Amino acid sequence: MNKSENMASSAQGRQLRTMDIVNRGLARRYRAERRFKRFGLSAILLSLAFLAVLFISIFANGYTAFQQTFIQLEVFLDPLKIDKEDLGSANYQGLVRESLAKTFPAVKNRADKRKLYGMVSSGASFDLRKFVQKNRHEIGNTIRIWVPADDDVDMLIKGHILRDVPESERRMDDTQIAWVDHFQHQLRIKQEFNMTFFTGGDSREPELAGIWGAVCGSLYTLLVTLCLSFPIGVATAIYLEEFAPTNRWTDVVEVNINNLAAVPSIVFGLLGLAVFLNFFGLPRSAPLVGGLVLTLMTLPTIIIAGRASLKSVPPSIREAALGIGASKTQMVAHHVLPLAMPGMLTGTIIGMAQALGETAPLLMIGMVAFIVDIPGGFTDPATVLPVQIFLWADSPERAFLEKTSAAIMVLLLFLVIMNGLAVVLRKKFERRW
Amino acid sequence: MKKVLIAVFALTLGVVFGLGTGIGFASSSRDYISIVGSSTVYPFATVVAEKFGKITAFKTPKIESTGSGGGHKLFGSGVGVQYPDITNSSRRIKKSELEKAMANGVKEIVEVKIGYDGIVIANSKKGPSFQLTRKDLFLALAKNVPTGDEAGKLTPNPYKTWKEVNALLPDVKIEVLGPPPTSGTRDAFVELAMEGGADEIDWIKALAKTDKKAYQALCQTIREDGAYIEAGENDNLIVQKLSANPAALGIFGFSYLDQNTDKIQGSLVDGVSPTFEAIADGSYPVSRPLYFYVKKVHVQTIPGMKEFLAEFTSEKAWGEEGYLTDKGLIPMPEAERKLFKENVATLKPLSLGDL
Amino acid sequence: MRLLKVSKMQTVMDKGGNGGPPMPLKKMRKELVPRKERATIGQFEVENPRMSCRNVDVYYNHGEKKAINNINLDIGRNEVIAMIGPSGCGKSTFLRCLNRMNDTIDGCRVTGTITIDNKNIYGKDVDVVPLRAQVGMVFQKPNPFPKSIYDNIAYGPKIHGLVQNRDETDGLVEQSLRRAGLWKEVKDRLDQPGTGLSGGQQQRLCIARTIAVNPEVILMDEPCSALDPIATAIIEDLIDELKQDYAIAIVTHSMQQASRVSQRTAYFHLGDLIEVGPTDQIFLNPLHQLTEDYITGRFG
Ligand SMILES: Nc1ncnc2c1ncn2[C@@H]1O[C@H](COP(=O)(O)OP(=O)(O)O)[C@@H](O)[C@H]1O
Numbered sequence A: 001m002n003k004s005e006n007m008a009s010s011a012q013g014r015q016l017r018t019m020d021i022v023n024r025g026l027a028r029r030y031r032a033e034r035r036f037k038r039f040g041l042s043a044i045l046l047s048l049a050f051l052a053v054l055f056i057s058i059f060a061n062g063y064t065a066f067q068q069t070f071i072q073l074e075v076f077l078d079p080l081k082i083d084k085e086d087l088g089s090a091n092y093q094g095l096v097r098e099s100l101a102k103t104f105p106a107v108k109n110r111a112d113k114r115k116l117y118g119m120v121s122s123g124a125s126f127d128l129r130k131f132v133q134k135n136r137h138e139i140g141n142t143i144r145i146w147v148p149a150d151d152d153v154d155m156l157i158k159g160h161i162l163r164d165v166p167e168s169e170r171r172m173d174d175t176q177i178a179w180v181d182h183f184q185h186q187l188r189i190k191q192e193f194n195m196t197f198f199t200g201g202d203s204r205e206p207e208l209a210g211i212w213g214a215v216c217g218s219l220y221t222l223l224v225t226l227c228l229s230f231p232i233g234v235a236t237a238i239y240l241e242e243f244a245p246t247n248r249w250t251d252v253v254e255v256n257i258n259n260l261a262a263v264p265s266i267v268f269g270l271l272g273l274a275v276f277l278n279f280f281g282l283p284r285s286a287p288l289v290g291g292l293v294l295t296l297m298t299l300p301t302i303i304i305a306g307r308a309s310l311k312s313v314p315p316s317i318r319e320a321a322l323g324i325g326a327s328k329t330q331m332v333a334h335h336v337l338p339l340a341m342p343g344m345l346t347g348t349i350i351g352m353a354q355a356l357g358e359t360a361p362l363l364m365i366g367m368v369a370f371i372v373d374i375p376g377g378f379t380d381p382a383t384v385l386p387v388q389i390f391l392w393a394d395s396p397e398r399a400f401l402e403k404t405s406a407a408i409m410v411l412l413l414f415l416v417i418m419n420g421l422a423v424v425l426r427k428k429f430e431r432r433w
Numbered sequence B: 001m002k003k004v005l006i007a008v009f010a011l012t013l014g015v016v017f018g019l020g021t022g023i024g025f026a027s028s029s030r031d032y033i034s035i036v037g038s039s040t041v042y043p044f045a046t047v048v049a050e051k052f053g054k055i056t057a058f059k060t061p062k063i064e065s066t067g068s069g070g071g072h073k074l075f076g077s078g079v080g081v082q083y084p085d086i087t088n089s090s091r092r093i094k095k096s097e098l099e100k101a102m103a104n105g106v107k108e109i110v111e112v113k114i115g116y117d118g119i120v121i122a123n124s125k126k127g128p129s130f131q132l133t134r135k136d137l138f139l140a141l142a143k144n145v146p147t148g149d150e151a152g153k154l155t156p157n158p159y160k161t162w163k164e165v166n167a168l169l170p171d172v173k174i175e176v177l178g179p180p181p182t183s184g185t186r187d188a189f190v191e192l193a194m195e196g197g198a199d200e201i202d203w204i205k206a207l208a209k210t211d212k213k214a215y216q217a218l219c220q221t222i223r224e225d226g227a228y229i230e231a232g233e234n235d236n237l238i239v240q241k242l243s244a245n246p247a248a249l250g251i252f253g254f255s256y257l258d259q260n261t262d263k264i265q266g267s268l269v270d271g272v273s274p275t276f277e278a279i280a281d282g283s284y285p286v287s288r289p290l291y292f293y294v295k296k297v298h299v300q301t302i303p304g305m306k307e308f309l310a311e312f313t314s315e316k317a318w319g320e321e322g323y324l325t326d327k328g329l330i331p332m333p334e335a336e337r338k339l340f341k342e343n344v345a346t347l348k349p350l351s352l353g354d355l
Numbered sequence C: 001m002r003l004l005k006v007s008k009m010q011t012v013m014d015k016g017g018n019g020g021p022p023m024p025l026k027k028m029r030k031e032l033v034p035r036k037e038r039a040t041i042g043q044f045e046v047e048n049p050r051m052s053c054r055n056v057d058v059y060y061n062h063g064e065k066k067a068i069n070n071i072n073l074d075i076g077r078n079e080v081i082a083m084i085g086p087s088g089c090g091k092s093t094f095l096r097c098l099n100r101m102n103d104t105i106d107g108c109r110v111t112g113t114i115t116i117d118n119k120n121i122y123g124k125d126v127d128v129v130p131l132r133a134q135v136g137m138v139f140q141k142p143n144p145f146p147k148s149i150y151d152n153i154a155y156g157p158k159i160h161g162l163v164q165n166r167d168e169t170d171g172l173v174e175q176s177l178r179r180a181g182l183w184k185e186v187k188d189r190l191d192q193p194g195t196g197l198s199g200g201q202q203q204r205l206c207i208a209r210t211i212a213v214n215p216e217v218i219l220m221d222e223p224c225s226a227l228d229p230i231a232t233a234i235i236e237d238l239i240d241e242l243k244q245d246y247a248i249a250i251v252t253h254s255m256q257q258a259s260r261v262s263q264r265t266a267y268f269h270l271g272d273l274i275e276v277g278p279t280d281q282i283f284l285n286p287l288h289q290l291t292e293d294y295i296t297g298r299f300g
């Protein structure tokens, strides 16, 4: 009786204790879980906040670059000054200046005249020339034409030059501001979408500078990179993963590929300089060479991603294929590769995105350069988007600040598109097994 | 999937083919001018190149910003389309560079001085204005400075504030943002400001004659205890940092001061303010000449070279009211402009003896 | 648990000892081959074998580990031979020797001779591709290709060039699915992924895929271990039917299954083939102590 009671109570005691222990631990476990969740959440929030700050500051600095200030000029197309046989060679700059001088006849002194002529962009004369070449019947008439304003005027209109600071501390003095006000009063100043920014090449005049040249350069470069690194990378990954024997040599190769992935990109630039330029004699500053160098840089990424995705293909699929008599090549081509493709494509696109943002290796092969003409092929001198950003960021003119931010926006847009593409491709080709 | 793969492989073939033509390119010609060199001259050369590209039928020259030293190295590597035609330089070509170029077959090089660049020492308008001397700069920034009157005695730079350097200066911590040693601006600053300042101390000036190495080490070594902050090659960045930190001074090219007069002020050096006029007439002491160098044989072979040189040396470009002055170039006196224009017209080559 | 079993056995033996007709179990027990004896007991040879293995050793990890040891075994025509034994005793390893699937494992080496119709499959001039078409394999985990049901079946015949046109392929797909007893269930959704079928259906799809290339031998490595009893029963019926045309070697963990489907049974233990003989005899009158231990559930 006593004994059995004891036993019962001790059994109960043990049971209670277990429960107690579990319960006590439970609270702690949940606490740890909540803590971990909070850490994770705050980490994400923090990085999102940084991202937001980055985007907002870039956007705030850059959105004005998509607008451009134009001034309307009244130009007398003097038939005496324009040779109808040779429309291109007339002194259009003179005509533009004449028009400005007529608008402000009071300006006499040389220094002031210089300032006055500086109100419109030096690109104005080219716009005028284009107009005349298109409308030769207008010769002899007085025409009204919108031309881009000088970057200082643009900055004033956009509020980057403040009117209320003392004159001596302003980029534009009171007379210049008065001229701008005069134009504004006559409704001869307008802001319009800045088409030049998307269609033009680089320029030292902020109001004429565009990113199309850099975009083309980036496209050519990346096309070369893609067309070389994807097939080579995929073939290498397949060979190493599926065919190569595991011996010391393949170990060495593997270690080296992993090392290459970590090599600073400038080293690839030096390699490119030594091999492609000095040894093969390829042209400097060419997207072809840029693409080759970036291929060297992205190959390890693609190979590593490719091998990882080949590894992740379940062995049962390989056995199934081999088991009914597929050869190794058939097994890889028909079954393994299609399953590994999404991962490989993702790796490739990530590699491409990396390549798109790269400047350091391009420095060595001459792609960090001032290039005005839009590249038309793989051997034309070209620069790329991040280099364009770097060059603009380094320019003294204030107006390049907003161009820099705008170019960063364009670059980010490309990156977002590429990463989005990676997701879409993955979704499209992904299969369950 | 298959189609995508086939397309990619076709493109690969295309690229390989392109490589072939690219290699073929090496032996063929180049129809644009290739320019390398100093990042200080870059803003000026690019303006000329752009104008030239627009008003002539030639392609716009390609300009790489490689730094003066890098430019000379590329330029002096040889003759042929794969080598640049022109190199910009924010200092005169060194004898060793010229010798190397000649050894590589670049026998005839035309030297063209294009104007001057002032190096300004500036700070935020919110801060006090500085009236510096070159000696102040030397004492504030050298790694080792002479103390007392005893000749030859050096101690690690003890100065913490400008007032300690010179009682007339404000009582502000010494904090200078400047370019790294790879920059031409740094070379020029060290040579013009620091050496100039050091020369005001007699025994150091004498040292220049007896022990050139020790002299240079003394004048050209900038302190590394945090008072001088290497702010990278990007002068815009220095300007931005100056507005954020009114106590700091910055060292950069005149055009950046010119563009940012609303935010920053240039310090007087030896009583002269860094204005356009003062640099042009040579009264501002920290200014340097800017050059470019042309391969004579390329003038015949590369289309547009003659015209480009003519544009660069025209009055409307480098003259007193030329468009380069708008970009901050300080023009040469008229006589000097005439001399170099003539050199360009006759393509007078530089000889080792000239250096 | 074990105690219980032994005592039960004890009762059986006691019964035998109490006079009456001698129980076969008891009689055998006296003559059982001791545990430490490792030479194969029983008739491992058959007349006119389809496949025949002699002195087969398999090493893994570049010879570091010997997985099976001196196996001699014949596989007859139109018979089902079951291979049983505790986990890790080398059944799968041996099975995979028969169509050289071990070749795909790095560092695996097979010695000895294995012949199919008197031709050494490890000979220098032998191509594994036709060999594997001749000796098909069904795996433990159903592993259909992540393709449509139709493509799963058609793939093998296509790569081997067994079919010339769409009609032939259609016919072969239907025939294979019918023989695997899957046709009725999937005939309306041949274009849907094979991975969308249930486990039992998937395994039958894999069998259909194997028989579509019309092999001579089918190797099955625990084909029912992941299936429920109903699916298992269907597949067992299928095996029974298939033995009309094929020699089948099946690895199984279920002794009931072995006794239901096989004519001969081979018992493996730690890499050795301990005993082989007619299935009835192995289960009722094992000759080796280890075999008896295993089938009476003393371990395994
Ligand atoms: N790929 C392999 N590499 C190394 N050892 C292996 C490999 N596959 C099987 N083995 C070993 O060989 C022995 C036999 O394995 P296996 O044939 O799979 O046994 P089972 O009879 O359970 O099918 C086991 O000890 C196992 O650990």
Ligand SMILES: [Mg+2]
Residues within 6 Å of the ligand: C091, C092, C093, C221
């Ligand atoms: Mg097994």
